[in-house]
Amino acid sequence: MNVKWFISIIMTIILISGGILGYFHIKNTIPAQLTAPSKLYLESEVVEKENVPQALKEIIFESQKLVVKIELPDGSFGSGFLYNDKGDVITNAHVVANARDVKVTSADSKELTGEVIGISIDTDIAVVRVPELEGSQPFKLAKTRKAELGDDVIALGSPLGLQNTVTTGIISGVGREFEIDSFKYEDVFQISAPIAPGNSGGPLIDTKTGEVVGINSATMDQGVIGFSIPLVNVIPMIESWSASPMESLPRIGANTTGNSAGETSTxxxxxxxxxxxxxxxxxxxxxxxxxxxxxxxxxxxxxxxxxxxxxxxxxxxxxxxxxxxxxxxxxxxxxxxxxxxxxxxxxxxxxxxxxxxxxxxxxxxxxxxxxxxxxx
Missing domain, CATH: 3.10.450.100 (NTF2-like; domain 1)
Known part of the structure; x- marks a missing residue:
């Protein structure tokens, strides 16, 4: 046999064997390597978004949609705010005293019918159910914590009261106690945000969280100091009325006729x-x-x-x-x-x-x- 032919055959066998070995090497080792992350991509970290507090104006704007005007047949009115998805509105007892059916006006001027389903004779708190508000997104509530001295707050009143609809201030005092007519105000907030007639029953809002921390209820004669009932103190009573509405409503004291909101709108x-x-x-x-x-x-x-x-x-x-x-x-x-x-x-x-x-x-x-x- 020619030597050149012999060498050619040997080289061909070597090349074929190398190709076969290379094929099985690639098949068995490369896929395993592909399970590792590609070095062409930077590893990314999951960064949680910071819970940035809402701007003051945005809180006011969004909150106004949930504040309503509550009006009695004599034309007097106060405020209230939506607190659950049943259409229940928190207000003051003196706003709806001795009334069962009331007119409720929303921020976009829709006139709705409300029914008083719970009221206290000594704590200035009541709940009005408005069927047409059922399913609406309510306020965020501070049900388990109480605002502290120095906290920044917003006091919102009746959206159609127009006088001092929104006022800002701080919790300027805590644990205040006094009586007005038949109502006992115990452990209430003193606030620097003024409350005008017609603002009664409106929410007191923590500017950092947007949560309701109190119910605006009374003011000094001069109007420069307001008082708000801490929500955490009365939420159990409010929720009990929502779960089991009163079948009959008690009459509020002789000196409280339901018009102490004291303002009418044109x-x-x-x-x-x-x-x-x-x-x-x-x-x-x-x-x-x-x-x-x-x-x-x-x-x-x-x-x-x-x-x-x-x-x-x-x-x-x-x-x-x-x-x-x-x-x-x-x-x-x-x-x-x-x-x-x-x-x-x-x-x-x-x-x-x-x-x-x-x-x-x-x-x-x-x-x-x-x-x-x-x-x-």
Whole structure:
């Protein structure tokens, strides 16, 4: 046999054997190595988001939606706030004293019917059930902790009371005790946030957590010091009424007639509130709420998508001035606004005179029309 042929055959056998061995090496070892993380990717750590407290304005805006006005047949009113998903509203006993059925007005001016399902004759606490609010998201409650001296708080009143609707302050005293008519106030908060007539029954909110820590209940004659019942002290009684409503309600003392909220509102007051609430909603990009304040005629001419698109380029709208006029059965609200608007050229400020007409639709105040004039 030729030597060259012999060498060629030997080299071919070696190459084939090497290929076979290489194949099995790759098959058996490489897949095992692929179970390790690729070094081409940086290992990532799971970082928990910090629980950043809500901004004060955001807490106020979101909280206002859960505060209601409670009105008696004599026209007097107080406040209340939604505390569970059954539609139950906490308020003061003196706000609903000696009444079973009350009118409840929500922040968007819807008039609802409420029934008093629990009331105390000596602690200034009551619960009103509003079936139409069932299923709504309620306030966060501080059921197991009590606010402490120096804590920052917000006192919210009736959304349609307009006078001192929102006040801020601190817990300036604890453990206060006194009596008003038949009610005994024991271990209550003293707060620097003033409480005006009509604010009774509204929530006292911790600005850091957004939780309700108390029920605003009384004020000094001068109006610079308020008092709030700690929620943790009365939550067991409140929850017992929600679980088992009272079949009959006790009569509150002779000196407490249910009108000690001491304030009545007019259509002009409500109209002024609704215009302010309309612009607040726009500023917080809550176009659904703003649209819900419009009358049916305006809504029929303007689809929600078009309404929303008309405000998307406004970063903020500031109400500079506001004048309310009663015009027969309707109310005219004239306001001057400054709008911060973005465009392809950048951000600019524009001033407008806006005239709103408001009126009642199905016993609810609605914004019927808007006329906007540039003041540049």
């Amino acid at each position: 259509n002009a007051d409500i109209a002024e509130y609704l215009v302010n609430y309309f612009y607040e909603s726009i500023n917080y990009r809550d176009y659904v709420t703003a649209y819900s304040l419009l009358g049916s005629s305006w809504q029929s001419k303007t689809a929600y998508e078009d309404f929303r698109a008309g405000y998307l380029d406004y970063l903020t709208i500031e109400v500079d001035d506001l004048l309310t006029k009663q015009n027969g059965n309707k109310v005219e609200v004239i306001t001057v606004i400054t709008a911060q608007e973005r465009s392809e050229k950048g951000v600019s400020y524009k001033k407008f005179k806006v005239t709103f007409e408001l009126g009642l639709e199905n016993d609810q105040m609605k914004i019927l029309s808007e006329k906007r004039e540039s003041m540049e």
